[in-house]
Amino acid sequence: MATEPSRFPSVPELLVLKLLSEREMYGYEIVQAIALRTAQVLEPGEGLIYPLLRGLEIGGALKSRSKEINGRSRVYYSLTGKGKKRLDALAAHWSKLNGAVETVMTGGSYAV
Amino acid sequence: MPFDSVAERLLKGGVAPRHVRRYIRELEDHFSELTTQLHRSGCEIKEAQLQARARLGDDAELASAMLELPQLRTWSARIPWLIFSTIPPAIAYIAFAIPFIVVRLVSPRYSFRGSMLIWVPTSYAAFTDHFVNTSNLLIAPAVSAAFAMIIFRQRLDRRWALLAAASIAVIGLQDCSGFSEHTTVGSMAMKATFWTDSIRELAKAWRLSTIQAVLTLLPAVLLQRWPIRVNEDA
Numbered sequence: 001m002a003t004e005p006s007r008f009p010s011v012p013e014l015l016v017l018k019l020l021s022e023r024e025m026y027g028y029e030i031v032q033a034i035a036l037r038t039a040q041v042l043e044p045g046e047g048l049i050y051p052l053l054r055g056l057e058i059g060g061a062l063k064s065r066s067k068e069i070n071g072r073s074r075v076y077y078s079l080t081g082k083g084k085k086r087l088d089a090l091a092a093h094w095s096k097l098n099g100a101v102e103t104v105m106t107g108g109s110y111a112v
Numbered sequence: 113m114p115f116d117s118v119a120e121r122l123l124k125g126g127v128a129p130r131h132v133r134r135y136i137r138e139l140e141d142h143f144s145e146l147t148t149q150l151h152r153s154g155c156e157i158k159e160a161q162l163q164a165r166a167r168l169g170d171d172a173e174l175a176s177a178m179l180e181l182p183q184l185r186t187w188s189a190r191i192p193w194l195i196f197s198t199i200p201p202a203i204a205y206i207a208f209a210i211p212f213i214v215v216r217l218v219s220p221r222y223s224f225r226g227s228m229l230i231w232v233p234t235s236y237a238a239f240t241d242h243f244v245n246t247s248n249l250l251i252a253p254a255v256s257a258a259f260a261m262i263i264f265r266q267r268l269d270r271r272w273a274l275l276a277a278a279s280i281a282v283i284g285l286q287d288c289s290g291f292s293e294h295t296t297v298g299s300m301a302m303k304a305t306f307w308t309d310s311i312r313e314l315a316k317a318w319r320l321s322t323i324q325a326v327l328t329l330l331p332a333v334l335l336q337r338w339p340i341r342v343n344e345d346a
Contacts, residue, residue, distance in 0.1 A: 028142045046146070047168035050138050051177035054131070058183045075138055 011042065012052055014094055017079065017087040020062065024078040027053060053077055061086045114165055115139050121175035123267035126189025135178060143168060188262070192272050196259065200276040201283055204255045208285045208302050211247040215240055215289075237289075244289040245320075252280050252324055257331035270335050277332035281325040286317070 012034075019025060019033050030053075031046050056062045061083035066073045079087070115136045122132045143164050150160035168174065178184060188195045218239070259276040263269075288301045314321070 026141075027138055028145045031142075045167075045169040045173060046142060047139055047174045048177050050135055050142075051181060054135070054178070054184070055181050058181065072141060073137065074141055075134065 012049070013056065014087070014090045015042070016049070016052060016056065017061065017083055017090065020077055020079045021084065021087055024076045026074050026076050030077075056083065114143060115174075117171045118174045120267070121171065122178055123265075125175065125179045126185040126266070126268075127178060128184060128186045129265050131178075131184045139168060139174070186266055188266060188268060188272075192268060193275070196263075196272045196276040197279050200255060200259050200280050203258075204252055204280045204283070204285055207251045207255055208247070208287055210251070211244055211287045212302070214243065240289045244287045248286050248320060248324060249327065252285060253327040253330065256280055256328045260331040260335040264335060264338060270332075270338075273332035273335045274329075277329045281328040284321050284324065286320070286324070 015034050015038075016030060019030055025033070027049050028046075031049050034042055053062060053064075057064055057077070059082075060080060062077045063080050064075050064077050066075055068074075118139070119132050119136050122135070123129065143161075146164035146167060147157070147160045150163050151157055155163065256273075256277040260273045263273045263276070286303055288303060
């Protein structure tokens, strides 16, 4: 996973990192939280959250641990130091991008 | 199970079984929670299951998202020709050292001088001979069978099992022990029959070498026709 955010940062990645910066969560919880907080505007293919989590874990942005819940083993994810840096970089980039798009949409010009 | 077909696609795509197991476990857990939630909100259980399955994404989507992560692929899926031509003979070499260790452990009071065993009673010599002969027949086929199982579990092209078995068989590893009658001195050694023996020695040992080679190739040959049971409809 690159440290520098790509030109158009992945929204699911940004949201996942943001949610996990608040507390440890498992996949289903993350999907529910995204749907709830975005008033169901963003509803990713629910199963696709796991490859994203796995990719972030391999890249060192997340770490995971298994917990036994009702006789089933459940994988909980949390943010690492690298993940925190990645979140900060993505969030800053996203803000800038969002501002630029917003300016264009409202007819103004964006000062760099 | 509802994700058998996803697991099968991932294994065939070279994803390591441990990553597949974890992914499927997470999907099943998610499916179960979603079904419960939909059922509680008034759906019939069958309908809740169908909706939950649809919300998770179809098999192709679920599989392709994981297949895009190259780090999850096993080395044997990335460079099978190298893995299955070099690792099996190396493991066989190590495995053929086990009889030496056992012979030493079984009777620590008999001392080795190099490969020579000295002051050995005839019962111990007989045990060593039988043990070594049995090991010669079992070790190489066991290593070959282990690789056939790995190839089956990882859903790799089964012809790689033939390469693995052939790379073990072609060396013709054998442990040798020799004790002359009523003597207290003998020796143990390991040799690569097809590489080190002269034609004359090969002719003497052809029976054991042939049986060993056939037994080594057997698991790989059987694997070519071994069925995979997947519930594609689930």
